[in-house]
Amino acid sequence: MSFVTPESLAEQIAGHLAERIIQGDLKSNERIQEGRVVQELEVSRGPVREALLLLESRHLVTILPRRGAIVTELTPHRVRSLYDMYVTLLTMLADLLARNWNDNNKQVLLDQAMRLQELASSQDKNAFILAGFELMRKAFTIANNDYLAQMLEDLQPAIHRTYAMSIRHSPDETELSRQFFSGLVTAVLSRDTDVLPKIFHSYGRHQCSLVLAAMQEEN
Incomplete structure (x- = not known):
């Protein structure tokens, strides 16, 4: 019960x-x-x-x-600091995921990755964002680090706020996000831990720049 x-x-x-x-x-x-x-x-x-x-x-x-x-005020310094921390934590999560997945638990990741692919071309951008966070949460169980999971959950609302802002100003960026998730899943399933930091830092820098540009437009 x-x-x-x-x-x-x-x-x-x-x-x-x-x-x-x-x-x-x-x-x-x-x-x-x-x-x-x-x-x-x-x-x-x-x-x-x-x-x-x-x-x-x-x-x-x-x-x-x-x-x-x-x-809470969004400033360039806060946005850069937020993405620096988030990228570092996500890289740790993906590294654990690449090392710990097995044939019994990988299907849940593949199913959510397919869901992301389907939503990338839809008009519901918020659903795509939420599906990305859901993929992260499904990785928590496999990664098996409760402290890391809690830190990522604590940062998720702030990241959601900045990501939603970037999507409002650059709606076509979901295609780049789709490519990011596709490359990430491929790297994790091939256990290519060496490439993971490069994938996350490249995407994080790009996403941060979009948010900073969106902030200038809204001010």
Whole structure:
């Protein structure tokens, strides 16, 4: 028997606000007023405050003394720092994946990779982004490093925010992402660990440059 814990109200509120930040409805440094969220969602202040703390831990919100919660500012330095860390962690994940996969668990990766290929040419760019994160999560079990998995999960909302911004300004970039995932899966399945850092650093630099360009357009 297994028990599934329902998503808490705070998590639901955090998910709602995170989606607005990721899609650009809430901008950098914009104040998130507790009272307005309470009225809009018809909830009490307690879960809203808890949701804001969750979003702060996920790098989407900054809580300032006497000012309350604001959308975390995206600066060139923060974006570069974010991608430097994310690329390093993903390279570690892929390296473990290449070393640990076997005939019993590789099919789940192949199935998700095929899903990505199908979504790359669709109009639903957000579904493509989410499928990429799902591929990462399916790799967690095979990689078998809970600390690494937690760090990547903590950074995922911030990366989702920047990636969604780049897609809004460069919608055709999903094709390059498709090629990246295809090359990555090939390298992992051939256990070519030497090429993995090059694959990730090249894609990370390109993606970071797209985000920086998108930021200039939005400012």
